[in-house]
Amino acid sequence: MEIVAAQRLTFRYPGAARPALAEVDLSVRKGEFVVLCGAPGSGKTTLLRHFKRELAPVGELSGCVRYDGSPLADLPDGRAAEEIGFVFQHPESQIVMDTVWHELAFAMENRGYPQVVMRQRLAELSSFFGLEPLMQRSVHELSGGQTQLVNLASVLLLQPRLLLPDEPTSQLDPVAAREFVYLLRRLNEEFGVTVVASEHRLDDILPLADRLVVMADGRIRHDGAPGEVCRRIWAAGDVRERLYVPSVARLLAALDEERHDAPGTAGSAAASSAPLPLTVREAVASIDRLAKDRTRTSGERSEGLPKTTDGGTNGQSIFASPESLRQPASNGVSQLRSLLRLKTGQDAEAPREVLTCRELYYRFERDLPDVLRRLSLQVREGELLAVLGGNGAGKSTLLQLMAGLRKPQRGKIAVAPGRKLGYLAQNPMLYFSSDTVREEFARTAEYAGYRGGAAETEIAHWSDAFGLGELADRHPHDLSGGQQQKLALALALLPRPDILCIDEPTKGLDPDAKEAFAALLLQLREEGMTIVMVTHDAEFAARHADRCALLYDGEIAAAAEPPLFFGGNYFYTTTVNRAVRHRYPNAVTAEEVLCRWTNDAARS
Amino acid sequence: MNAGGFAGLHPLVCFIYYAGVILLGLMLAHPVYQLASLALLTALLLLQRQGRTLARSLPYYLLVGGLFAIVNPLLSHRGRHILFYMMDQPITLEAVLYGAMMMMTILAVLLMFVSYRVVMTTDKFMYLFSAVLPQTALHAWMTLRFIPLFARRFRQIELIQRSRGIDMRTGSPVRRLKNGALLLRILMTWSLEDAMRTGDSMKARGYGTAKRTAYYPYRMDRRDRATLAALCALLLLSLAGWREGWGLLTLFPRMEPIRLGTLEWIHFALTATFVGMPILFETKERYRWKSSRRSA
Numbered sequence: 001m002e003i004v005a006a007q008r009l010t011f012r013y014p015g016a017a018r019p020a021l022a023e024v025d026l027s028v029r030k031g032e033f034v035v036l037c038g039a040p041g042s043g044k045t046t047l048l049r050h051f052k053r054e055l056a057p058v059g060e061l062s063g064c065v066r067y068d069g070s071p072l073a074d075l076p077d078g079r080a081a082e083e084i085g086f087v088f089q090h091p092e093s094q095i096v097m098d099t100v101w102h103e104l105a106f107a108m109e110n111r112g113y114p115q116v117v118m119r120q121r122l123a124e125l126s127s128f129f130g131l132e133p134l135m136q137r138s139v140h141e142l143s144g145g146q147t148q149l150v151n152l153a154s155v156l157l158l159q160p161r162l163l164l165p166d167e168p169t170s171q172l173d174p175v176a177a178r179e180f181v182y183l184l185r186r187l188n189e190e191f192g193v194t195v196v197a198s199e200h201r202l203d204d205i206l207p208l209a210d211r212l213v214v215m216a217d218g219r220i221r222h223d224g225a226p227g228e229v230c231r232r233i234w235a236a237g238d239v240r241e242r243l244y245v246p247s248v249a250r251l252l253a254a255l256d257e258e259r260h261d262a263p264g265t266a267g268s269a270a271a272s273s274a275p276l277p278l279t280v281r282e283a284v285a286s287i288d289r290l291a292k293d294r295t296r297t298s299g300e301r302s303e304g305l306p307k308t309t310d311g312g313t314n315g316q317s318i319f320a321s322p323e324s325l326r327q328p329a330s331n332g333v334s335q336l337r338s339l340l341r342l343k344t345g346q347d348a349e350a351p352r353e354v355l356t357c358r359e360l361y362y363r364f365e366r367d368l369p370d371v372l373r374r375l376s377l378q379v380r381e382g383e384l385l386a387v388l389g390g391n392g393a394g395k396s397t398l399l400q401l402m403a404g405l406r407k408p409q410r411g412k413i414a415v416a417p418g419r420k421l422g423y424l425a426q427n428p429m430l431y432f433s434s435d436t437v438r439e440e441f442a443r444t445a446e447y448a449g450y451r452g453g454a455a456e457t458e459i460a461h462w463s464d465a466f467g468l469g470e471l472a473d474r475h476p477h478d479l480s481g482g483q484q485q486k487l488a489l490a491l492a493l494l495p496r497p498d499i500l501c502i503d504e505p506t507k508g509l510d511p512d513a514k515e516a517f518a519a520l521l522l523q524l525r526e527e528g529m530t531i532v533m534v535t536h537d538a539e540f541a542a543r544h545a546d547r548c549a550l551l552y553d554g555e556i557a558a559a560a561e562p563p564l565f566f567g568g569n570y571f572y573t574t575t576v577n578r579a580v581r582h583r584y585p586n587a588v589t590a591e592e593v594l595c596r597w598t599n600d601a602a603r604s
Numbered sequence: 605m606n607a608g609g610f611a612g613l614h615p616l617v618c619f620i621y622y623a624g625v626i627l628l629g630l631m632l633a634h635p636v637y638q639l640a641s642l643a644l645l646t647a648l649l650l651l652q653r654q655g656r657t658l659a660r661s662l663p664y665y666l667l668v669g670g671l672f673a674i675v676n677p678l679l680s681h682r683g684r685h686i687l688f689y690m691m692d693q694p695i696t697l698e699a700v701l702y703g704a705m706m707m708m709t710i711l712a713v714l715l716m717f718v719s720y721r722v723v724m725t726t727d728k729f730m731y732l733f734s735a736v737l738p739q740t741a742l743h744a745w746m747t748l749r750f751i752p753l754f755a756r757r758f759r760q761i762e763l764i765q766r767s768r769g770i771d772m773r774t775g776s777p778v779r780r781l782k783n784g785a786l787l788l789r790i791l792m793t794w795s796l797e798d799a800m801r802t803g804d805s806m807k808a809r810g811y812g813t814a815k816r817t818a819y820y821p822y823r824m825d826r827r828d829r830a831t832l833a834a835l836c837a838l839l840l841l842s843l844a845g846w847r848e849g850w851g852l853l854t855l856f857p858r859m860e861p862i863r864l865g866t867l868e869w870i871h872f873a874l875t876a877t878f879v880g881m882p883i884l885f886e887t888k889e890r891y892r893w894k895s896s897r898r899s900a
Contacts, residue, residue: 054807081810093801098749105819112814405767423767429794430764447769
């Protein structure tokens with residue numbers, strides 16, 4: 001029984017050359033948990049907005065949307081508002097009232113519910129969400145995750161049958177994002193609410209979803225069970241689409257592929273038609289199966305050959321790499337310690353430090369607790385340093401101190417002589433003051449002190465490097481999230497800083513934009529720039545950082561190269577590392593695993 | 605929110621009380637009544653732990669009130685009892701008394717507002733307001749929200765833009781003005797963009813689909829109703845007495861004696877009970893905690 005369906009839905013924004021949706025047919029059954037994914041501009045948000053009548057964009061429309069058996073357009077206003085709930089991307093801008101209880105009651109007040117009903121619903125839902133301690137708080141005191149929870153709860157108080165979250169976790173940190181997604185699943189399972197969520201960070205949500213719909217250019221490309229769709233995407237081989245596949249699935253697909261490329265295994269192609277694993281649990285099982293498979297085939301191959309060691313029959317010991325034999329995972333801590341000591345020993349001949357923080361103390365106001373306490377950190381020439389840490393750990397504050405925006409109460413920040421600092425805040429909106437990108441550049445160049453021809457050449461250089469040339473006449477606020485990020489970065493780079501401090505650059509970026517951003521960072525570093533980045537994104541840091549530092553309790557709790565850093569963590573690490581930690585404790589990215597896997601294969 | 609004592613009562617009760625106090629304060633003009641009101645309000649403030657606030661602001665209040673007390677006899681020379689001459693101008697007892705009464709009226713209103721701010725938070729006031737006019741109250745709420753929101757955003761923008769050399773604090777006045785305007789412009793574009801999203805969020809949650817109601821986190825219980833009834837009765841009696849001329853000291857053309865008559869004493873007792881009502885709740889609250897600590 002379907003609850004909502006798009007039938008040959010075609011939609012074109014006024015003045016757009018291409019339709020945003022092209023003959024989309026999608027039928028969602030009652031109680032399903034559907035994830036819509038796709039690059040920005042693929043039409044996923046447009047489609048989602050068509051399911052919520054009040055938010056349907058204006059433009060040329062053909063085809064229709066049906067809700068609960070009749071056209072959505074015929075649904076009475078009241079039912080449309082109550083039964084279809086929509087949660088937006090930006091937690092803060094959805095807030096209308098200023099206290100939590102009032103924000104929660106807002107939707108019910110709009111519908112004119114009597115006092116008794118409001119009181120009962122609020123009581124039951126706030127206890128389900130665990131919001132009681134927050135009820136009297138001001139909404140501005142809440143973290144992003146809590147704010148998004150309040151937004152969801154406010155919508156749920158109308159008891160919707162269909163819930164449409166539009167990239168609800170893109171602005172949240174990974175922990176809050178995971179909690180939010182699990183909550184969606186609970187609502188789906190325990191209350192039978194149908195969920196159609198658009199999302200581009202699929203690692204967390206996909207294992208919970210019943211169905212994955214991939215969109216591209218306003219059309220539906222794939223539609224089916226998540227594991228199955230991931231396999232199909234991988235098989236199709238589109239590099240950009242492959243970025244959307246969760247990292248464990250990507251790892252397994254790659255391992256599987258590698259197995260098929262290996263000689264003597266062409267016969268077992270059947271396994272590759274199985275859906276890809278999406279959770280760490282499934283991945284561990286699949287890797288074990290693959291390893292066993294490989295041992296068997298290599299055993300078959302070596303049957304004719306004289307046996308060199310008797311350990312050869314034991315799959316596990318063959319598979320285990322020499323390193324991991326020498327350093328079993330159970331002994332990870334001592335291993336880590338020895339490696340760390342080794343690293344600190346190397347520090348003597350390491351490249352020189354361009355920025356040193358020595359015993360920094362910082363608090364916002366006299367009566368508030370210290371945010372940073374005795375914090376010391378060195379930034380080396382030409383490195384990409386990623387600072388990780390929980391919500392409210394003081395990461396952004398540290399970055400602002402480093403960039404000289406704030407002054408520490410105690411301690412010293414020493415910048416190597418002649419080095420200029422640049423700073424890029426999390427919210428690009430803080431930068432844009434002009435009507436066009438061109439003006440924005442001109443103004444920044446003026447403030448950066450460029451005169452005449454120098455300004456022209458600098459602007460041309462950066463707008464070319466970032467591909468902003470064709471956007472010169474657009475309004476900065478009309479750009480997509482990724483483009484805004486790029487523009488803000490270009491503006492920060494215009495004065496040519498030597499050390500760049502960036503706050504959460506990957507927040508809200510789709511995987512494609514993230515790759516592009518990583519490439520940009522690489523390019524900047526090749527030009528000799530030192531980059532300090534504050535981030536929640538463990539995967540990004542693992543792949544691209546030279547060093548990672550963990551900020552905890554006001555100080556740097558650990559700082560090391562990604563393999564060491566993440567290899568020692570149990571929770572704050574990449575999903576890939578969690579899937580393979582018993583085999584390759586220090587492998588944190590799919591590439592590393594693949595590389596070591598191939599080496600092992602060659603050895604066996 | 606964990607407010608005990610008088611602030612723990614329903615906002616309507618509190619509001620009626622403060623409205624009554626201001627009404628009586630402005631209408632009754634008799635030194636005995638006024639002195640009693642001032643004493644009761646001070647006691648209330650001390651019980652509400654506002655002693656420090658009071659000590660800090662009292663000099664200013666006295667300054668404002670004292671100005672009336674001094675200026676009035678200098679300007680007005682009506683009355684029969686001449687106390688002394690100042691620069692050939694008679695200073696009359698009536699004018700001095702009148703000035704002092706004006707000062708006490710002002711002081712009473714100012715003291716009342718100190719207590720009002722503690723008890724009637726914006727929340728409570730808006731709640732009362734929204735019960736009468738839900739739609740207007742919503743708009744007022746949203747507007748009120750913008751003030752701290754803009755201030756917070758502006759601080760963020762200022763911090764970031766200073767790192768780019770756009771600063772309101774340094775440079776020539778013209779440059780400062782220019783930079784300030786630029787910062788405001790960023791704030792405006794950002795906020796307008798954000799307001800569009802807020803609008804979507806309101807529409808998505810059924811704004812305008814039905815006649816709005818207001819959710820009250822407060823509920824009238826028996827104690828609230830009883831207090832409300834008592835306050836209303838006292839206030840009405842007090843006002844009725846005022847129509848009889850009690851609680852008013854006639855100064856012109858002939859000053860009446862300050863002493864109160866028997867019926868006026870009763871009226872005074874009623875008025876004082878009204879003004880002193882919150883003290884009852886505050887002392888009860890204090891005693892309750894003291895006694896529970898003793899028994900524990």
